[in-house]
Amino acid sequence: MKTLILLFHPDFKNSTTNAALAEAARSVPGVEVVDMQALYPEGRLDVFQDGAVEAERLLSAGRIVLQFPVQWYSTPPLLKAWADAVLTRMFYVSYDTEGQRLEGTPIMVAATAGNVPEAYSPTGQNLIPLPDLLNPLRATAYRCRLPWAEPFLLYRAGKLSDTELADAAERYAQRLRGWSTEADAIAA
Ligand SMILES: Cc1cc2nc3c(=O)[nH]c(=O)nc-3n(C[C@H](O)[C@H](O)[C@H](O)COP(=O)(O)O)c2cc1C
Numbered sequence: 773m774k775t776l777i778l779l780f781h782p783d784f785k786n787s788t789t790n791a792a793l794a795e796a797a798r799s800v801p802g803v804e805v806v807d808m809q810a811l812y813p814e815g816r817l818d819v820f821q822d823g824a825v826e827a828e829r830l831l832s833a834g835r836i837v838l839q840f841p842v843q844w845y846s847t848p849p850l851l852k853a854w855a856d857a858v859l860t861r862m863f864y865v866s867y868d869t870e871g872q873r874l875e876g877t878p879i880m881v882a883a884t885a886g887n888v889p890e891a892y893s894p895t896g897q898n899l900i901p902l903p904d905l906l907n908p909l910r911a912t913a914y915r916c917r918l919p920w921a922e923p924f925l926l927y928r929a930g931k932l933s934d935t936e937l938a939d940a941a942e943r944y945a946q947r948l949r950g951w952s953t954e955a956d957a958i959a960a
Pocket residue numbers: 781786787788789790791840841842843844845846884885886887888929930
């Protein structure tokens with residue numbers, strides 16, 4: 773089954789880092805990248821119509837990636853709107869027919885951050901390690917019984933040289949390839 777990447781970027785046309793990662797991901801067989809901001813430019817999803825479409829999208833996937841640039845130590849707002857509509861629908865409104873069926877689907881976060889890794893420490897500018905800032909998403913995954921994969925984190929986004937960015941994109945593609953092979957081996 774495919775790996776579904778939901779890309780949440782508020783300004784994708786001006787993206788360099790997420791654009792490079794998304795392009796590399798698209799080259800991996802069995803990966804589908806969906807630009808959520810293009811689908812929901814107003815930043816809103818309703819539980820019923822949009823929720824039904826997005827629930828089906830998730831249920832068609834074997835693995836899910838949430839990809840986004842870190843903004844103010846958090847996700848872009850559309851990711852929160854997506855969770856509020858889609859996960860609420862699946863796990864509170866239609867649990868038997870939707871949420872329960874999604875359980876067991878592995879989930880990975882792929883996040884890009886402008887700052888350097890050292891900034892994300894008690895002695896750095898941002899105090900809290902980036903993996904810890906992802907805890908609300910990790911708790912969400914735990915609540916929904918979506919096995920949490922090690923996040924793919926890219927620091928210095930926007931400041932990487934062309935070579936560094938190409939290397940990072942290749943690492944991302946390799947990670948996605950390895951993840952689906954590993955999951956297919958477990959399923960076999
Ligand atoms: C509104 C806004 C808030 C941001 N907040 C953070 C932040 O909290 N931590 C950080 O490391 N970078 C922050 N950044 C930098 C972005 O994470 C960085 O520009 C992005 O990951 C680059 O990816 P892109 O080329 O795909 O846009 C912020 C950028 C914007 C526009």
